Amino acid sequence: MQIAILGATGYTGLEVVRLLQHHEQAEVTYVSSDSQAGAHLADVYPHLRGVLAHTLEVADPVEIAKRADYALVALPSGVSTNVVPGLLAAGVRVIDLAGDHRLPSAVYAAWYQKTPPSSSVLASAIYGLPELYADQIADAKLIANPGCYPTATLLSLLPLVKHGLIDPQSLIIDAKSGLSGAGKALSAGTHFVEVHENFKAYKVGEHQHIPEIEQVLTDVNPSGEPVTISFTTHLVPMIRGILTTSYAKLTGSYSTEDLLAVYREFYRNAPFVRLHAAGHWPQTRDVTASNYCDIGLRVDPRTQRVTVIGAIDNLVKGAGGQAIQNLNLLAGLAQTTGLTTAPVYL
Numbered sequence: 001m002q003i004a005i006l007g008a009t010g011y012t013g014l015e016v017v018r019l020l021q022h023h024e025q026a027e028v029t030y031v032s033s034d035s036q037a038g039a040h041l042a043d044v045y046p047h048l049r050g051v052l053a054h055t056l057e058v059a060d061p062v063e064i065a066k067r068a069d070y071a072l073v074a075l076p077s078g079v080s081t082n083v084v085p086g087l088l089a090a091g092v093r094v095i096d097l098a099g100d101h102r103l104p105s106a107v108y109a110a111w112y113q114k115t116p117p118s119s120s121v122l123a124s125a126i127y128g129l130p131e132l133y134a135d136q137i138a139d140a141k142l143i144a145n146p147g148c149y150p151t152a153t154l155l156s157l158l159p160l161v162k163h164g165l166i167d168p169q170s171l172i173i174d175a176k177s178g179l180s181g182a183g184k185a186l187s188a189g190t191h192f193v194e195v196h197e198n199f200k201a202y203k204v205g206e207h208q209h210i211p212e213i214e215q216v217l218t219d220v221n222p223s224g225e226p227v228t229i230s231f232t233t234h235l236v237p238m239i240r241g242i243l244t245t246s247y248a249k250l251t252g253s254y255s256t257e258d259l260l261a262v263y264r265e266f267y268r269n270a271p272f273v274r275l276h277a278a279g280h281w282p283q284t285r286d287v288t289a290s291n292y293c294d295i296g297l298r299v300d301p302r303t304q305r306v307t308v309i310g311a312i313d314n315l316v317k318g319a320g321g322q323a324i325q326n327l328n329l330l331a332g333l334a335q336t337t338g339l340t341t342a343p344v345y346l
């Protein structure tokens, strides 16, 4: 199958380029950039010399349709909206890594402060969390690839909410991310001097991933009640990785082992979710450069609360790797195709 990567000069686009080198069924035939069109990708990123000989091109949907079956769109939120309709109209199946197609119009406009996509395009979008929606993803024309924080948070919490094991309104989530999550563009709050030897919260109570997490938890909540969460994001002075720590009140006297048994069953067909028994807690280093999501949990019988830890690489399971997992589902391939490389520990 032939693949176009839009926004190939950005951090997630570059990660998709890297990962697809290991995918025996995929051929990258189009790499786009607005600002560097005409340059060789390997001149912009010399680490790719001898690996890829592609020239960057402006994203032209009609030309892309001639050379690609699928487009992985790694453009900023608010920008992908401009190209996705043209790609769909030209017959290209699209996986959008941006936030534009994950939320209802009014919710997107309120949390992203950007113009939402047209309702007809939005209606065709399927939320691309393979561990929950694999069947719908397989037939989709447009996949809204989940955000990085939602991926770690949802995979940590879905079994508990779906089986009514916690009071979902008691959920508190502390999330920490490395700086590549902020993308390549410079900003005052993310440059070296601001983040090195520093640890800070940001977008407290107003992060755009709050409604995305709430809508999926509500979707699986057996009571049907809307789920609302307390969710705080933090910047960690490292490049890759997200670690989420979630806390919730249990609805009964469950043990750690009871809950782990539920998770094992829930994720029995999920090749990228690895469960940890007590003794080793998930850490970002265990998943770096891989598509794994590691999860560990513990019940505190004194408080009847559960703590769940989740770890992903934001650029892989949180973005490019998950996009390829979705691509595999669209193409009828095993979810793991091209994604079996081991994490990089050091």
Ligand SMILES: NC(=O)C1=CN([C@@H]2O[C@H](COP(=O)(O)OP(=O)(O)OC[C@H]3O[C@@H](n4cnc5c(N)ncnc54)[C@H](OP(=O)(O)O)[C@@H]3O)[C@@H](O)[C@H]2O)C=CC1
Binding pocket: 007, 008, 009, 010, 011, 012, 013, 032, 033, 034, 035, 036, 074, 075, 076, 077, 079, 097, 098, 099, 146, 147, 148, 180, 181, 182, 183, 184, 185, 314, 315, 318, 319
């Ligand atoms: N970084 C992460 O961990 C994650 C990111 N995402 C989402 O994936 C998408 C890509 O993210 P990421 O790779 O980090 O972003 P980057 O900022 O690193 O890259 C985005 C690329 O888009 C291109 N682009 C085209 N039009 C514009 C424009 N108007 N403004 C800025 N850039 C533009 C740029 O390339 P050029 O100028 O060469 O055209 C740039 O290289 C975003 O929507 C992001 O929210 C989702 C999950 C995780």
Ligand SMILES: CC(=O)N[C@@H](CCC(=O)OP(=O)(O)O)C(=O)O
Binding pocket: 077, 097, 098, 099, 100, 146, 147, 148, 149, 177, 178, 179, 180, 181, 182, 183, 208, 209, 233, 235
């Ligand atoms: C560390 C960091 O800054 N992370 C970004 C994640 C951006 C992202 O993934 O954006 P969308 O999913 O909304 O497209 C943030 O917190 O906004």
